[in-house]
Amino acid sequence: MQIKDIYNLAIKMGIESDFRGKAGVQKLLDGKKQRFEKLSEKDKEEFDKDALENPYLDSGVYNISDDKEIKKVLVGIDIGPEEILIAKELGDIDLVIAHHPVGKGLANLADVMHLQADVYNYYGVPINVAEGLMKERISEVARGVNASNHQRTVDAARIMKVNLMNSHTPCDNLAAKFLKDLIEVKKPETVAEIISILKEIPEYKEAMKIGVGPKVFVGSPENRCGRIAMSEITGGTEGSPKLYEKMAQAGIGTSVAMHISEEHKKEAEAAHVNIVIAGHISSDSLGVNLLMDELEKQGIEIVPCSGFTRFSRISK
Numbered sequence: 001m002q003i004k005d006i007y008n009l010a011i012k013m014g015i016e017s018d019f020r021g022k023a024g025v026q027k028l029l030d031g032k033k034q035r036f037e038k039l040s041e042k043d044k045e046e047f048d049k050d051a052l053e054n055p056y057l058d059s060g061v062y063n064i065s066d067d068k069e070i071k072k073v074l075v076g077i078d079i080g081p082e083e084i085l086i087a088k089e090l091g092d093i094d095l096v097i098a099h100h101p102v103g104k105g106l107a108n109l110a111d112v113m114h115l116q117a118d119v120y121n122y123y124g125v126p127i128n129v130a131e132g133l134m135k136e137r138i139s140e141v142a143r144g145v146n147a148s149n150h151q152r153t154v155d156a157a158r159i160m161k162v163n164l165m166n167s168h169t170p171c172d173n174l175a176a177k178f179l180k181d182l183i184e185v186k187k188p189e190t191v192a193e194i195i196s197i198l199k200e201i202p203e204y205k206e207a208m209k210i211g212v213g214p215k216v217f218v219g220s221p222e223n224r225c226g227r228i229a230m231s232e233i234t235g236g237t238e239g240s241p242k243l244y245e246k247m248a249q250a251g252i253g254t255s256v257a258m259h260i261s262e263e264h265k266k267e268a269e270a271a272h273v274n275i276v277i278a279g280h281i282s283s284d285s286l287g288v289n290l291l292m293d294e295l296e297k298q299g300i301e302i303v304p305c306s307g308f309t310r311f312s313r314i315s316k
C-alpha cells in the first residue's frame with residue numbers, strides 16, 4: 001500500500017460506518033459538487049477541491065516526501081513535531097499517521113460537525129432543531145480552531161522529510177459504529193450494565209489501568225438507561241449543550257460520549273439524560289485500531305505512540 005491507498009481506505013471505511021449511510025454521504029458530496037458548479041471561475045479557484053471527494057475534511061495527507069510502499073507506520077492520537085522527530089530517530093518509519101487533525105484538517109475541523117445533526121436526527125431529534133442548534137456550535141468551533149498554529153507539525157514533517165497523514169472522523173465513525181452494534185446486541189438495562197460492557201473492551205481495560213476507564217458523569221449506575229444514543233462519539237468535537245433537552249424530549253435516556261465539558265454536563269443533568277463517558281483517548285484508540293487492523297492485514301507493521309493503545313482484532 002502507498003500513502004494514497006491508506007488514505008482512500010480510511011475514507012472508504014469512514015463512509016461505510018457513517019450514521020448517514022453511504023447514500024447520505026453521497027448526497028452531501030453531490031450537494032457540494034452542485035454548489036461548486038454554480039460558482040464563478042474566481043470562486044472555483046478558491047474552492048477546496050478535496051471537499052468534492054472527501055466528506056471528512058478533518059482528515060488528509062499533509063506531506064509526501066517519499067511516495068514509497070508503506071511497510072511500517074508510526075501511529076499516534078496527537079502528532080506534534082516531537083513525534084515527527086521520534087519517527088526520524090527510529091529511522092525505518094515510512095509514514096506517520098495521526099488521529100487528531102493537523103494542518104488543513106485542523107482548520108477544517110468544524111466542517112465534519114454537520115454529521116452530528118444527522119446523528120441526533122437518527123435518534124429522534126427533529127432535523128430542523130438539530131441543524132439549528134448545531135449551526136451555532138459549528139461556527140463557534142470554526143472560530144475556535146482559527147487561531148491555532150495549524151502548520152506546525154506539517155512543517156516539521158516537511159523539513160524532516162517524514163510522510164504524514166491523519167484520519168480523524170473516519171476512525172471516530174468506526175468507534176461509534178462498533179459501540180452502537182455492541183450495545184444493540186447486549187441490550188443493557190441500567191447505566192451500570194453499559195459500564196460493564198465497555199469495561200470488556202481491551203482499549204477501555206487498558207485505560208482503566210491508568211484511572212481513565214469508563215465512568216458515569218451524569219446520573220447514577222443504578223439508573224435505568226432507557227434508549228441509548230451514540231451521539232457523542234463522532235462528528236468532530238462536542239455539539240451544542242442545548243441539545244440535551246431536545247434529546248430527552250426525543251426519548252433518549254443515556255448518551256455514551258468520549259468526553260464532556262462542565263457546561264454540557266450541567267445541561268445533561270437538567271435534562272435527566274445519563275452520561276456515560278467511555279473515555280477520550282481510549283475511544284480514539286478503538287477507532288484507530290479498527291483501521292489499523294486493515295493495514296496489519298496488508299502486512300504493515302504498526303508502531304503505536306502518543307497515547308494510542310494498539311489492540312489487534314485480527315484472528316491469527
Ligand SMILES: [Fe+2]
Pocket residue numbers: 100280284
Ligand atoms: Fe479525540
